[in-house]
Amino acid sequence: MDSSLSRRTAVTAVAATAAVLPFATGLSAARAEDAGPAFLHGVASGDPLSDGVLLWTRVTPEPGAVPGSGRGPEVAVEWEVAEDESFGTVVAKGTVRTSAATDHTVKADVRGLRPATPYFFRFSAGGAQSPTGRTLTAPAGHQTPGSVRFGVVSCSNWEAGHFAPYRHLAARRDLDAVLHLGDYIYEYATGTYPEEEYVVRQHSPAHEITTLADYRARHGQYKTDADLQALHRAHPVIAIWDDHEFANDAWSGGAENHTAGAEGDWAARVAAAKQAYFEWMPVRPSTAGTTYRRLRFGSLADLHLLDLRSFRSQQAAVGSGAVDDPDRTLTGRAQLDWLKSGLAASDAAWKLVGTSVMISPVAFGSLPAHLLEPIAELLGLPKGGLAVNTDQWDGYTDDRRELLAHLTDRSITNTVFLTGDIHMAWANDVPVKAATYPLSRSAATEFVVTSVTSDNLDDLLHVEPGTLSVVAATAIKAANRHVKWVDMDHHGYGVLDVTADHAQMDYFTVSDRTDPQASSAWARSYRTRSGTQRVERVDRPVR
Structure with missing residues (x-):
């Protein structure tokens, strides 16, 4: 989910022409002769x-x-x-x-x-x-490994930069798998997001992708990236989709970035996008051809993976009471029941939930006026002001209330939500009642990773990191006491280490998303200790 972009032009009818050009998908001249x-x-x-x-x-x-x-x-x-x-x-x-x-x-x-x-x-x-x-099988269900370690990434926009975070994760040999939390590809036409003057390398096809041929060609282009290929050679990847595998702010009946008259039927576009996704990704399709499924890593961790695009109701208008409407859903009834039953039945020490959008409640009303517009643009919301991000769980509060009540009523502990989408890094407690936190309890914890390349605050404002974002982050934390840390500026990845005692997220940033040789550095670490449902800062990474 990115900026709420206006529709610039209708999609042209020459989609397939660009898709079949060898050089658009990385076919070398030498290869073309063979x-x-x-x-x-x-x-x-x-x-x-x-x-x-x-x-x-x-x-x-x-x-x-x-x-x-x-x-x-x-x-x-x-x-x-x-x-x-x-x-x-x-x-x-x-x-x-x-x-x-x-x-x-x-x-x-x-x-x-x-x-x-x-x-x-x-x-x-x-x-x-x-x-x-090279790949690695999971521990047997009855085994208790000393630790399980995952790389965690999301939001890799080809046009916004190079995929150096993938290269740095590929170089590690201590990972059991890499978890990709969505926006593995982007659907935009070249020069749309980011704007043309900030494009690092151009999308192919150059137009917005809408057909099966288009989605196949775009997946093919991404798979020519050397750093992405290195990641896939080095580690098994566990992926879920978010909106850009289809179109920006997708929901079950449409998307912000879909115009039915110019771009055809939404259901046909979704079917094409899903077919290409399952063809091009090392993912097993689950119920009804979605990405919600469950993987087990011994008795240490169950990983519950969600599909938060296929079944959701349309996003509510900002400021409307519709966010609390119990007839609206983010997960769909069947998926929410599946998640609840899986969490209740799990005998694993940790219940990890891969969710493409943030579950922690966040109020943005305390932001200074000059930051409301760029933050709203980053979140894909109207720029006249915002209170909540209605594309996240904040826009579907009844689903969240039911899930968190399930965790507390059943005394389900050690639930950790792993999240992408928002192009920022966060470490949060997930309160049952945010307004009275910390007096009210925390039902779970959440680690949000930043983007691999997609725009965040300093990119949108074209300012140096650590300038205006400091004001915004301070205001957000003051109004949302369960938010322990937020970094709005950097790109990178996370490494999650799970042991019987803790689940710790080490956050790493890269020096420059436009540099294919960008270096990597540790930024921060937060962990939640077993039984606490709270996050705390740690002064060093696990490795």
Whole structure:
């Protein structure tokens, strides 16, 4: 969810033309002269289980068969999994046939592996061999590992910068998986967000994506990024979607960034976006083709992953009483019941909830007048002033009330919400009644990671970090005492360390999103100790 952008132009009818251009998706001139198969979009693994993992790649069978083109023959792709990088001990192998019907993407859901074990994998076709990837299975359900550690990222806008946070996470060898909390791609036309003069590298296709060919081509472009490929080679990725995998501020019946007359039927656009997503991402589709699902990491942590776009009611107008309407929903009834039952039944020490939008209540009315407009723009809200962000759980208070009451009534402890979307880093208690916090109890805690590249406050205002944001952050914390920290300026990633004693988020920032060689530095750490439902600052990262 980003700035509430005006519709500049109607989508043109030349979408497929740009999508089939080889150079728009990273096909080199040398490659274009070679008619054999090639693996140009890397390899990936995801959704690790104690006995298996999902493997992914995309084969280009001939130069013209670029993402979204609908061209190219059927291809047989072999895959193999080994205990060693030299593939001296192959433990599983198979063949998958792929064609233009699935955009020549390949998935192999491998089972029969050992728990908590690293493996290496690769693909081959027609004499061509893919890069080698490394993955890791989850601990067995009855095992209690000493720790589980996740990289945590969100909001990676190609046009806004380079994906250096992915490179720094790829370099770590202490992660069990990387959790991507949404906005893995962006749907905008080039020069829309950010504005043209601030574009670091251009989107392809250049127009806003609306069709299956468009979404396939955009996914294909993102998968040519070297840092993104490195991340997927190094770690299994666990992903959920947010709005930009479809369109800005998406809800079940439309989106802010969708004009039915010019861009067709919303349901058809969503179906195209979902098809491309499941083709191009190492994700297992769950109930009704959504991304809500549950993964287990021994008896230490259950990870509940949410889909907060497919079932939600339309966002309420800012300042309206509709935010409290019990007939409006963020999760949908079935998903909320699924989450509640899963939390109640979990015997894991920690209940982690991957949510694409922030659950902690935040009132923005105390902000100085000169910061209301840019903050509203950052949150995608009307610029005349704001009280709450109605795209978050604040816009659907009945769902939040029911969920938090469930946690307190059932005495469910150690629930930690992991959140992206807002392009800022936060560490929050999640109060049952924000107005009386800290006298009223905290039902859970929340760690929000900033964006990989997408605009935050200093980017929107074009000022140095740590200037105007200090005023805004101070005002937000004063009006929202459960907010322990907020950083509105930096880009980066988080590393979540979970042990029997604590869940700790280490926040890392990168030096410059426009620099492909940007360095990384530790910024802050917060943890919640077992049984407390409160966050506290820590003076050093776990590693």
